[in-house]
Amino acid sequence: MVRRFFQVAGKVALGGCVLVTIFDKIGHPAIVCGNSMLPTLNGKSESIFERDFVWLSSLGPAYKPKPGDIITFTSPKNADQVHIKRCTAIEGGVVKPKRRDELMIIPTGTYWMESDNPHNALDSHVYGPVNRGLMHARATHVIWPPQRWQQI
């Protein structure tokens, strides 16, 4: 009986490891929360089932984000939050933050992430450029609702 328990526990642990590796290395689905990416991704509804589900494919260590990519990253202001934003300028580019009057060159290793929704303020205009090390995955497909099934 005890032996059987350990056999089952070992198989469950192995399966968990395989699942975690697939989540980390290949990708996973996620629910969009909030209205910051509104024309592209819809997450403003209270009910989970009326929000968009996206497929996030993990970034390899060599991946360099390009302008136009939609990428998830840990917020530089709060390590508990994961944001999804569009990369609009890469390292070395010149941007004009809304809160400042002068132009700004994006430092090495960082990227400028902006919301698609112009009325949502919480993006690089508030917390500055985002480090590449904070980024996790790139949104490639909308997988739910079915009528909006599309590649991004």
Add this chain to the structure above:
Amino acid sequence: MQTNSIGKIFSPRNIKRYLVGGGLLYCVANTIGTHIGEFVICSGPSMYPTIHDGDLVIAERLSVSLFNGQTLKRGDIVGSLSPYDHTQLLCKRMVAKERDFLNEQLLPSRRVPLGHVWLEGDNTHASTDSRHFGPVPQGLVQIRLVLRIWPLNRIGWLSTHWFWDETSDAEAQPKRMR
């Protein structure tokens, strides 16, 4: 006889078993390495009296992967991705957390910004740290160094608490060592 046994070892059925076993081993190693903890070989002089060049250290990720870094305390030795190059892991001491007061040129407000930490090497003269690149986002902190295991004559704990120990906000901010 010999060809027969070699043929047995590399039979299609056995090759499939080796591939599946290797895949499972990779999955287990990857899960442990990215979520629980790993061995780190430290290189460079930046943490000199505490960690020498080439020391082997056990590092844990649970305080980051389970607690989002809430249980990291000031004075912990952490590994953080370099803000310039995300493939590099820097090993530094976390001197201050968000909202702490620090008298530094790179902090115009004299406080560490929200969600950021201040990292410094123990070897002040040979360390590239927050005094050069400013505060780093806490999301870049990946591991916490716990136990130095090699060389054997300097084996010992590098941290004084467990990863589940809560940090209290009342804990006083330590004085600068300099």
